[in-house]
Each structure stands twice: as C-alpha cells, then as structure tokens.
Amino acid sequence: MRTPTPLLTRFRRSYGAGPAHLLLLLAGLALAVHTVRTIGLDALWDPEVWWQSIAVWFIGAAVVHDLVLYPTIAAADTVIARATTRRRAGTGTRGRRRHAGRRIPVPAVNYVRVPLMACALVTVLFLPGIIRHGADTYQRATGQTQDPFLLRWALLCSAIVLLGLAAYLVARLRAPRRTPSDPPPPAPLPDRRAVPVPGGVPAGVPAAGTGTGAVRQDRAPLLAAALVALAVVAVVLVRRRGRA
Amino acid sequence: MRDPAQDPDESGFGFPAPLWRAVARRRPLGLDVRWRSPLRGPWLTSVLGLVLLVVLPVVTVTGLLSYSAYGPQFDQAYPGDVGFLRLPDFDWPTDPPWLYRLNQGLHVGLGLVVIPVVLAKLWSVIPKLFQWPPARSLAQVLERISLLMLVGGLLFEIVTGVLNIQYDYVFGFSFYTAHYYGAWVFMAGFLVHVPLKLATMVRSLRGTSLREVMRTGRDQTRPETGPSHGLIPTDPDPPTLSRRGALGLVGGGSLLVLVLTAGQTVGGVSRYAAVLMPRGRQPAGTFPVNKTAEAAGISREAVESWRLTLTGGAVEVSLTREQLLALPQHTATLPIACVEGWSTTQTWTGVRLRDLARLAGVTEPSSARVESIQESGLFRAATLQGNQVDHADSMLALRVNGGDLPLDHGYPARIMVPAIPGVHCTKWVGTIDFEAG
Structure with missing residues (x-):
C-alpha cells in the first residue's frame, strides 16, 4: 500500500474525503446547477399559486416522504405489530397441562400487515382514479369517466384483506398441536436486549409458534373480522353511491 | 473512491472542526429515535440498491430515448431548448414497429414496478437521515446535497409520472x-451516488x-454483522419477519403493480387485469383512444366536406376520401403506442405515404409536415422524418380492422407510421406537406 503524501493526508483530514470524492461531487453539482439554469429559475416558482411550483414539489416529494409518509407507515406498523403480538406468561407445569392438545398459535401480524400494505400501495398509486380527480382531462383523453374505479378499488382491497384472513385461518388449522411433553406454551417474547441464542430455536420446539409474535389468539380473529366488516361496508356504500 | 463514512478517522471532524463539533453538541430533542427493525443493515440495503442500479438506468435511458423519438430536430420534443441535456441527434428508426411500444412499456412499466423497491430502499436507509450530527465535514455536506438531488429527483419523477398517466x-x-x-437532477445525484457506494454494495453483498x-x-x-455504515440497529426489536420475507414482501408489491399495470401495454387478456388503469378498459366495440373528437373540437358535420391537401410539389393536390379509397390500398398491423405507456395494436388500411408523396410530385421526400384539421392543441401537427415517410407500412389510414375509422380515431384519415410516438400518428389529417430531399 502506498503511503499518502502529507499534503494528501492534510486534504483528507480537512475535507473529510479524498480529492476524487470532491471532484465527483463537484461534477454532480455542476450538472444539477446547469439543469436548473437551463430550465430557468422562473420556471421553478409559480408566484400566483405557490404550491403549484416545481421547486415546491421537488423538495416536497422528499420532505413528505421522509417526514409524513414514512412516520405514518412506521406508526401504523407498530400499532399492527402491538395489536397482534404480546408477551405470553404461563410457564411451568400448570400452563403446560392447560395448553396441551391446543394448536400452537400462529402470529397474526404478517397476515394483517401484508394485506394492508398491499392495499395502501394500491390506494396511493391509483388515488386519482379512485377519488375521481382530474375528471375533465380524463374524459377528454379517454372518452370515459372514472366512475368504475371506486368500486373496483374497494373490491380489490377487500379481496386482498380476505386473502390475508384465509391464509391466516389455513395457517392456524395447519399448526401442529401441542403435546404435554412440549415446553411451555408459546415461547415468551425474547428480551430484545438478550443475546441471540446461537443455533436458533432449541430442538423440539416447532418453529411456527416460537420466537416472537405469539398471537393474541383471542384478538386476531376479531381484528380480521373487523377488517372484513369494514371492507363489506365499504363495498355496500360504494354500490349504493353508484346506483344513486 | 472512498466512502467518508468508513474512513478511519470517522470520529474526527473535518475543517472547520469547531463548527462541526458545535453542531454535533446541539442535538435536537426528539431525534433519539430507536430504530426497531432488526432487518436493517448494509446487506439488505445493497440488495435493494442492486435492483435499483439495474432498473433505474433502463427507466432513465428509455425516457431520454422517448425524447429523441419525438423528433427534437424538428422542434417537436418537449421541453424545447434543452441545450446539451439530451441524446445526440439521430433519426428514430422505424423498425421494429413495436420499438416505441417497447420503449414506453419499459419506461412506464418499470417505473411503476420499481416503486415498492424504491420505498423499501428508502426505508432501509432512513436512520441515516436522522443521524446526528448530519455532517462532520464538508465532504459529508456535499454528499447530503447530492442525496437530496437523488431522492428528491427520484420521488419527484415517480409522483409526476404516476399523476400524468392518470390525467x-x-x-x-x-x-x-x-x-x-x-x-436530469436525479441523474446528477445518481451518477454521484453509484461510484461512492458501489464498493460498499459489492462488499456487503459478498459478506452474506x-x-x-x-x-x-x-x-x-x-x-x-459486519460494518454497520450507520444502518445496523444497536437495540432492535425481535424480528416479526425474516429477511427473505421482507424481500418477498417487496417483490410481491412489485408483482402486484406489474399485474395491475402491464395489461395497458401488453394488451390481450392481460388488459382486464389493469382494473385501475385508464387503458385497462376498452371502449365498447372499439379500442382505447388518446384524445376524443369532442375534446379536439371535431364534429361529424365538420368532416363531411373533408378534402385532403397535398403540397410540396409543383401544384397542390386535393383529394376526397372516395378518391383516396380508389388509390392502391395497403394493410398493416401496427401498434399505437402512447408516451404514457399504454398501447393497442390494430390492423390499418390506407394509402402509403410514399404513394401520396409521388402523387404530390415529390419523389424522394426528406420529411413531411402533417397537419390536422383540429384547430388547436400541442399535437395538431407533426413532422415525419424521411425514413418514416418512406417506410412500406407508413400510411394515411382510412380504415381499421375492416371498417371505416371511428371519428374518435381520426375519421376521415389518420397517419399510421411504425415505431413512432402515438401522438405523431396525427388524426383528422387536413394537409401533408412533403419536403423534397
């Protein structure tokens, strides 16, 4: 390895990276500045309707994603994860005997959040059609209205949620039953500060019910039923509106 | 290229050190976010980054190619006056006839399909956004600016593109x-980001x-395990999803978008799957339209006394639709491919453009200016290149699928040329001006 010259070392220390880094960054910035100069500063800003400015949408796209969209999704995901998992008490012989013969619980978390994420993606991506935004332009271009999209969207999202529910029920029915000799029901939620066990799960514990996400057996179907009910109500409402 | 994040003196501050140290001390309240997911880390980021490294250049280049396809040499690509911010001039080819359909199918299709990957990639690196201090040197300040160009540019392109294809x-x-x-701002950010991170990406991918x-x-x-690059959480929650599950989730999201959008380009049965896309629906008994006659201000009465005017030769030639139908007819199956990604392939019948050029008295046209009877609109006229006029399948179409053209599709006559942007297949053609070579 060649030793850097003192000059190079000093440059690195004061700039924070090598000269090639600086050159690359300057080239990139030059291209961006040239682009802005070509489009012209006037084109970036609409003095009459400020929020319809290119500059606002450019910065806004990043800011809205980082400070609105991301925290919202993260918070929603935390709520879903908390609602569908819990730390389980019940170690010892009594617990063991009580739970013998029952099926090992299946964590519901992914059966809820995956469909909901799919629905969120579909909703955000096709929002203009769903809420009939830009109806005039749409009609002039296609010769059609956006009317069918709302119902299609509601049906699609309901189907996705129902699919998640069906997958969850199948997973629960296929989960193995616990035998009295099995270790206590579902393995407690590991302390998140705990050092991971090398080699993963101890032998003899079926993978499906171990680790995290021991489901609130009593709550998961309720949650799913609520979602389905919501979907059905949405479809009915949309249908009514369509007929009106 | 060295990544400042992994420089040996990462703990140190660049010039002027007192400034960076002062910033580091003033950590805003509420910035102590605990990053919960145990999945975050350089490997996951690198896998997603690799996908974007392959896909985004395709989306970008097809976008630039589309600009060339519009014919900037005739000042009919928008925006105009872009200086050197475009590909060098070249004549857009006419073969294969599905070239523009493929180009836009890739541009719009991949651009949509990649959205879940983009979101996942941003999710995977979000701890870096809230890192404190945000910079320890001028190098890191410049990198942050380049990241705004990259991320802002990418999201801006996605948002404007997604809105545009839905009107x-x-x-x-x-x-x-x-x-x-x-x-172009995105490209500037991308061209900086890739060389800076490539080595880290390759190393992380090799590690696992x-x-x-x-x-x-x-x-x-x-x-x-391995170098954190500020991504591996120090105090994570237990996993609720495996890494393969996370990759499956992202891939599944992309697959869902593909199923819901590809039909507008591919057509056939798959069109029915594009349930939320404008061109997932076929107008009854016909095929999708880009602009209705009503929107263009064209009525049945307006085209009743229609005549086609051919200029460029010694004398002006005027033809009725009957006279055109009496000329030798040519039939070809050609796609209309819209810049918005949708396309539809139909069988067109009409008079070859090169026959019309000869009729006008121009034997070897170098270009042709086609104007619609439509009175206003950005695309009421278009200039065709020499190779586009001369192609054996280029025609002034009078009929489609064995019947007369519907009014919405350009009755009495429209241009059909292989591999050109749909809006240059001018509808309700009034005049064609052939330029002698």
Missing part, C-alpha cells in the same frame, strides 16, 4: 418540463450469501 394535473406546472429536467438468507426463517433472523 391528474393537480401539480399545475408543465409535466414535460418538470419530468424532463427533474430526471443470498442462499443463506433464503434459508433463514423468521425465528433464526438476527441483525446483520
């Missing part, structure tokens, strides 16, 4: 201007085998 112009500004220049990850279930999933 929602809520943003108010010109889509062409915004989407084109936005792409994909096969190993694909064999690891949720309960065996552990935080990544």
